[in-house]
Amino acid sequence: MLSKEDALQRFNRQIKAIEDLMRKPRFCPDFDKWHRDTEILIEKIFSENTRHINDFNNISYDLGILMSNTPDYEYDKVYRNGLTRAESILKSFIDEINDYWDLERKVDNRDCLLIVEKICSRFPKVARQLGSRQRNKKPFEIMDEYDVQYLLHALLLLEFDDIRPEEWTPSYAGGSSRVDFLLKNEKIIIEVKKTRPNLKDKEVGEQLIIDIEGYQTYQDFKKLICFVYDPDHLIKNPSALENDLRKDKDDFMVKVIIAPKL
Incomplete structure (x- = not known):
């Protein structure tokens, strides 16, 4: 910037x-x-x-x-x-x-990262609240990754103006993939995952490793937050996975947030 x-x-x-x-x-x-x-x-x-x-x-x-x-x-x-x-x-x-x-610009990129981290960490509480509506109102149910993206997008709009959903990344390892969200002004990439029976510790880790490598070539974005929504606690050691994939280098920073945790 x-x-x-x-x-x-x-x-x-x-x-x-x-x-x-x-x-x-x-x-x-x-x-x-x-x-x-x-x-x-x-x-x-x-x-x-x-x-x-x-x-x-x-x-x-x-x-x-x-x-x-x-x-x-x-x-x-x-x-x-x-x-x-x-x-x-x-x-x-x-x-x-x-x-x-x-x-x-009084809120710098480090503060923006903290805001995104807070939204991701509290996402399960919001999901639970929306899933337990009163007076026979139909609850909002999160069934798949698209539902996670839908709700997360709404929460991000509370804090950020220019949010670009689903843009293609440059080719990496013979293919290309979609970025779930770009915070254009803050230069932050947000990747979203939702665990399921065939997407647990090993599979999530493998996918994120590939994503992280590919996103490092994406324009001038130097910060990536990977949000993994794990409502059924299928990831046995979330803190270990977060630490293994975390990067604090100046040229590209990666933060993995798995929520909720036991």
């Missing part, structure tokens, strides 16, 4: 480039590069599918309708007005960073 200083520097660079574009022909190759670079920068700092990228992409640089009798200077005027508006919006982004960057 970019630092505040890097974000400001890069937005100022894109603003400065507008001065050069004003002196060049409309829609020259430099404009295409500037526009794409700015889109990428906005998405890296503010995430995709936000108001920020929409505000930038809604800027018009041409008249839209070509008329044979429209003088060329009108096209120039609209193009330059678009660049001027882009400059204003980028300056607004800079003001937002200066005013709110520290507030929005």
